[in-house]
Amino acid sequence: MKINNLFIWLKQKPRIAFFMCLPLILMVACLIIYPFFYSIFLATLNKAETKFVGFANFLFLFKRETFWLVVQQSIFFALVAVFFKALIGFIAAHSINAIPSKGQRKWRGMLLIPWVIPPALSTLGWWWLFEPTYSALNWLLEKLSIDAIPWLSETFWARFSIILVNIWVGAPFFLIMYLAALKSIPEDLYEAASIDGANYWQKLFFITLPMMKNIISITILFSIIVTFANFDIVRVLTRGGPIDTTHLFATYAFRVGIESGDIPLGAAVSLFMFPVLAVLSFIILRNVRKRTNEV
Numbered sequence: 001m002k003i004n005n006l007f008i009w010l011k012q013k014p015r016i017a018f019f020m021c022l023p024l025i026l027m028v029a030c031l032i033i034y035p036f037f038y039s040i041f042l043a044t045l046n047k048a049e050t051k052f053v054g055f056a057n058f059l060f061l062f063k064r065e066t067f068w069l070v071v072q073q074s075i076f077f078a079l080v081a082v083f084f085k086a087l088i089g090f091i092a093a094h095s096i097n098a099i100p101s102k103g104q105r106k107w108r109g110m111l112l113i114p115w116v117i118p119p120a121l122s123t124l125g126w127w128w129l130f131e132p133t134y135s136a137l138n139w140l141l142e143k144l145s146i147d148a149i150p151w152l153s154e155t156f157w158a159r160f161s162i163i164l165v166n167i168w169v170g171a172p173f174f175l176i177m178y179l180a181a182l183k184s185i186p187e188d189l190y191e192a193a194s195i196d197g198a199n200y201w202q203k204l205f206f207i208t209l210p211m212m213k214n215i216i217s218i219t220i221l222f223s224i225i226v227t228f229a230n231f232d233i234v235r236v237l238t239r240g241g242p243i244d245t246t247h248l249f250a251t252y253a254f255r256v257g258i259e260s261g262d263i264p265l266g267a268a269v270s271l272f273m274f275p276v277l278a279v280l281s282f283i284i285l286r287n288v289r290k291r292t293n294e295v
Contacts, residue, residue, distance in 0.1 A: 036274075042267040049264060057268040066244050067269070070252045074273075077159070077248060078227045081166045086220060088167065089174025096175070097182045108179070115172035123236040126165045127152075130237065155245040158238050162246055165233050170226070174219055181215040182208070221284045228273055249273045 046053050061067045096107050114122060129137050130151035138148040151161050189207050198206070209216075231250040234240060240247040240255060247255065249269060257266015 039267040039271060042264050043271055045264045047262045047264060053264075057265050058272075060265070061268055061272070066247075067252075069244065070247045070249060070269075071272070073159070073246065074228055074248045077163060077166070077230075078224050081163050081170065081227050082220060082223045084163075084167045085170045085174050085223060086216070088171040089178050089219075092171070092175045093178035093182055096179060108176070111175055112172045114168050115170070115176075119169050120232040120236055122169060123165055123233050126161070126168075127237055130161050152238055153242055155242060158242060158246045162233055162237055165237065166227060166230060169233070170223060173223065177215055177219045178212065181212045185211045217284050217287060221281060224280060225277055228277060 042049070043057055044052055044054055046056075092111060096104055096111070099107065128134060132138065132148070132150065132153070135148070135151065137151070141148060149157055151157050185208065189211075190203055193203050193207060228248070229250050230248055231254070234246055234248055234251045235254070238246045240251050244252075249272065253266045253269040255266075256269055257263050260266075
């Protein structure tokens with residue numbers, strides 16, 4: 001009798017769903033939740049990890065000009081890169097969506113290549129393009145009688161190069177998300193708008209964008225989180241140089257924590273991203289939920 005009751009209990013849909021998700025929950029707990037709380041613990045220790053120092057590591061960071069330079073660079077990098085990824089992805093999605101269905105598959109495949117290739121591997125290819133000794137870009141500029149550009153040795157061009165590579169890698173993600181959103185918009189809305197005499201721009205601003213608002217918001221949120229925590233592009237291209245002017249939170253935490261041997265201070269650097277991204281996530285997701293409830 002007890003066994004039958006157990007089977008009846010397990011057959012309930014919420015419990016089945018829970019047990020189906022249990023492996024993923026355990027994985028998230030082991031790979032994300034535990035390291036997060038452990039990093040909080042580490043950030044409260046001294047360099048030797050033998051003494052509790054409270055917020056001393058955070059206060060030490062707040063007094064360093066390099067740390068605030070990293071904060072400024074990370075915000076600038078995220079805003080500029082995400083803006084252009086969203087813009088390029090939106091334009092590319094509309095362009096592909098306008099192509100007849102039979103011709104869309106090859107374009108989707110080709111444009112997704114930068115996103116499918118491992119970022120570290122594709123960034124290495126970009127490094128060869130930027131590297132001063134073997135730079136194909138500078139070789140081309142010289143053929144056009146234009147002075148060579150110090151892509152990775154001057155602050156402006158180093159930041160430009162990192163943002164360019166990040167856009168190249170991340171824009172296809174926006175493309176595929178926006179294309180899926182465009183496919184979900186009923187054609188009846190556009191047909192009704194055409195009958196009423198609406199032009200292309202009116203359809204865009206009064207049908208397409210309102211119908212895509214939630215997807216746009218969630219995609220931008222995911223991209224900001226990934227861009228803020230970007231490591232491989234900066235690490236491969238510049239290693240934070242010249243003179244720490246291209247460091248982001250992830251690379252600076254690696255420099256301080258691993259290369260300099262101060263694990264608690266590196267943990268404190270990495271934790272600084274959490275409140276910024278938590279507030280941003282709360283604002284964006286609240287707006288998404290509000291729009292969903294209105295519908």
